[in-house]
Amino acid sequence: MEDDAEIKNKMLLTGLISIIGIVVVVGGIMYVAQNKLPEKYKDQEKQLLRHIIEPAEPTAAPLTGVFGMAVKGAKQSYRKGDIVTMTVTADSKGDKITGYDAVLRYDPSVLKVHNVLSLVEGMDIYQTDIPAEATGYNDLVVTGIQSISQPEPYVFAQSPLVEVSFSVLKAGNASVELVFSPNHTTDSNLMNTQTQDILSSVQGVTLQAN
Incomplete structure (x- = not known):
């Protein structure tokens, strides 16, 4: 067995x-x-x-978006103590936008940030004011993000995004530039629904303070 x-x-x-x-x-x-x-x-x-x-590589978005900036009002020159308000505008050329960064570089010895006001309903904004890489300048970073209460993304057509007010500290030329380099998301940018930066160009302003 x-x-x-x-x-x-x-x-x-x-x-x-x-x-x-x-x-x-x-x-x-x-x-x-x-x-x-x-x-x-x-x-x-x-x-x-x-x-x-081998998933396909994501395609880069065409750079078509534009940021502009203009001084509000018809005043040509300013004095110490005056408040200067600038409007930042955007044109997304038909693309749908969910957020942006507008980086405004200015001379803190001539100008001081007074107020930042969003002009887009349903977009939350955040701001930071930090020393710039360029010596003697500050960068005011204004970030706009589509709110969770906003059901649809935005299409901007020369649309005002935000008003930024500065107080004049002393006489002199005061330039306010929008910091931008193509395909660099750490400076000014305009983000579409695919989280692609479509910003192609920006325009700043120069003030005369007497």
């Missing part, structure tokens, strides 16, 4: 042979099916696998 160990070994061997047989049969069926598959379906299968394994 066979002992328990021999019986277990035979059972394991039988199970292993069965598994190998199943694998061989399934492999043979897949091989035959693959060889009988029409060429057009084989090509489709290869394209699908290539798409999964």
Whole structure:
């Protein structure tokens, strides 16, 4: 009479042979099916696998957006203590926008930030005033983000985004520039619904303080 160990070994061997047989049969069926598959379906299968394994690179958005800036009012020159208000505008050329950064560079010895006011309903804004990379200047960074309560993105057509007011500290020429380099999202940018920066150009202003 066979002992328990021999019986277990035979059972394991039988199970292993069965598994190998199943694998061989399934492999043979897949091989035959693959060889009988029409060429057009084989090509489709290869394209699908290539798409999964090698996803397509995202395409860069065309740079079409424009930022502008203009002084509010008809005043030509300013004195110490005056408040100067500038309006930043955007044109997205038909693209849908969910947010922006407007980086205004100014001379803090001549101007001081007085107030920042959003002009776009349903867009939350945040501001930071930090020393610029250029010595002797500050960067006022105004960030606008589509609010969760705003159901649709924005299409801007020379649309006012934000008003920025400065107080004049002393006499002199005071330029306020929008900091921008193409494809650099750390400066001024205009972001579409694919989180692509479409900003292509900006325009600043120069003030005369007497």
